[in-house]
Amino acid sequence: MEERSRALITVRDLRKSFDDEEVLAGVSIEISEGDLVSVIGPSGCGKSTFLRCLNGLEILDSGTITIDGVTISRGSPEEKPSRAFMEATHELRKEVGIVFQGFNLFPHKTVLENVMLAPVVVQGARPERAEAEALHLLGKVGLEGYAHRYPVTLSGGQAQRAAIARALAMSPKVMLYDEPTSALDPELVGEVLQVMKDLDGEGMTQVIVTHEMRFAREASDYVVFMDRGEIVEVADGDEMFTAPRNERTRDFLRHLVGVLP
Ligand SMILES: Nc1ncnc2c1ncn2[C@@H]1O[C@H](COP(=O)(O)OP(=O)(O)OP(=O)(O)O)[C@@H](O)[C@H]1O
Numbered sequence: 374m375e376e377r378s379r380a381l382i383t384v385r386d387l388r389k390s391f392d393d394e395e396v397l398a399g400v401s402i403e404i405s406e407g408d409l410v411s412v413i414g415p416s417g418c419g420k421s422t423f424l425r426c427l428n429g430l431e432i433l434d435s436g437t438i439t440i441d442g443v444t445i446s447r448g449s450p451e452e453k454p455s456r457a458f459m460e461a462t463h464e465l466r467k468e469v470g471i472v473f474q475g476f477n478l479f480p481h482k483t484v485l486e487n488v489m490l491a492p493v494v495v496q497g498a499r500p501e502r503a504e505a506e507a508l509h510l511l512g513k514v515g516l517e518g519y520a521h522r523y524p525v526t527l528s529g530g531q532a533q534r535a536a537i538a539r540a541l542a543m544s545p546k547v548m549l550y551d552e553p554t555s556a557l558d559p560e561l562v563g564e565v566l567q568v569m570k571d572l573d574g575e576g577m578t579q580v581i582v583t584h585e586m587r588f589a590r591e592a593s594d595y596v597v598f599m600d601r602g603e604i605v606e607v608a609d610g611d612e613m614f615t616a617p618r619n620e621r622t623r624d625f626l627r628h629l630v631g632v633l634p
């Protein structure tokens with residue numbers, strides 16, 4: 374019998390409100406090691422907030438998140454985050470790399486310096502060691518030869534690949550991407566998606582919020598459809614895009630995305 378990969382990410386009843394608006398209304402999911410998961414859903418449904426909670430950029434109101442044995446848990450928004458909670462959040466951030474839509478490279482540093490920075494400053498890596506690792510990672514994302522360039526001289530696709538290399542430099546257990554290709558010209562989208570496919574081939578666990586429905590369908594192990602702060606449906610790509618079970622999923626794919634007749 375084929376051995377099932379263990380759950381690397383477990384989320385239980387995750388809730389988050391801003392002011393009076395409940396943005397995550399009880400999200401639960403298990404993601405196995407090595408999975409590539411695409412998250413789709415209408416604007417404002419909570420996709421970015423979900424990712425931000427997963428790496429501790431946003432503090433959950435209640436629920437439990439476990440990533441590779443590190444757990445953050447909170448009973449209610451009234452519960453003051455304990456010291457242990459904050460320490461676990463800090464731990465989580467180290468395990469989880471995140472890449473956003475805009476390229477958040479430091480403009481006054483070279484590509485190499487961008488990739489080396491966190492290992493040296495946060496992890497205390499020796500500069501020679503960090504440089505060797507950074508050059509290796511730049512090779513992996515197809516940017517050998519670009520190490521000494523400044524971000525402003527890169528194309529959008531190159532900058533986004535540099536941002537991925539920078540996130541990988543912290544040796545994360547999980548990579549999260551929030552619409553990583555939305556700001557790119559169409560001809561540059563493929564080179565960024567290819568990096569995610571390559572990482573998938575190496576067994577990286579990845580969660581991608583995306584509008585690239587074709588990538589979601591073809592490259593992901595499964596697709597998550599979110600709506601109004603909930604996970605409405607989880608299905609493999611073919612099922613999600615040809616025969617979704619939930620009426621809300623069908624509505625979204627039909628009216629907003631136009632992939633269903
Ligand atoms: N820091 C914040 N303060 C107040 N409201 C917020 C904050 N962040 C998000 N929201 C609100 O939470 C809701 C969900 O936002 P979120 O960014 O998670 O949606 P999304 O699914 O990523 O949308 P999009 O597809 O447009 O990126 C929105 O109504 C948004 O206005």
Ligand SMILES: [Mg+2]
Pocket residue numbers: 420421422551
């Ligand atoms: Mg968003």
